[in-house]
Amino acid sequence: MRPLKLRLQGFTCYRGPVEVDFQDLDLFAITGRTGAGKSSLVHGMTYALYGRVPGFGNEVKELISQGSDHLQVTFEFA
Numbered sequence: 001m002r003p004l005k006l007r008l009q010g011f012t013c014y015r016g017p018v019e020v021d022f023q024d025l026d027l028f029a030i031t032g033r034t035g036a037g038k039s040s041l042v043h044g045m046t047y048a049l050y051g052r053v054p055g056f057g058n059e060v061k062e063l064i065s066q067g068s069d070h071l072q073v074t075f076e077f078a
Contacts, residue, residue, distance in 0.1 A: 003045065004076040010068035011047070012040040048075035 003022040008014040014037060022028065030038045043053045047063065056062050064071045 002078045004078060005074070006041065006044055006048075006076075007074040008040070008044045008072070010065045010071040011044055011073055012063055012065060013037045014040060014044075015065040015068055044073050045075055048073045 005022065006020045007017065009017040013035075020041065030041055032038050043056075043063070046053050052058055052060075053063065060071070
C-alpha cells in the first residue's frame with residue numbers, strides 16, 4: 001500500500017481541515033515536537049482503514065476534536 005493523500009477535520013488535534021499529500025514522496029518520516037500531531041496522522045490512517053483506533057476501542061467520540069461535533073477522515077492510497 002502506498003499512501004497518496006490524507007485529509008482530516010475535527011480529528012483529535014486537527015480541528016480545521018488539514019491535507020497531507022504523500023504523492024511526490026518516495027520516502028518520508030513524520031517528525032515534530034511532542035504534541036504536534038504525529039500520532040494523530042497515523043491514527044487517522046488507521047481510523048480510515050479500520051473504523052477504529054487501537055487504544056480507543058469503539059469510542060469514536062474520543063477522537064473528535066474539542067469544540068467539534070463530528071470528525072471526517074479521508075485516506076487515498078494505491
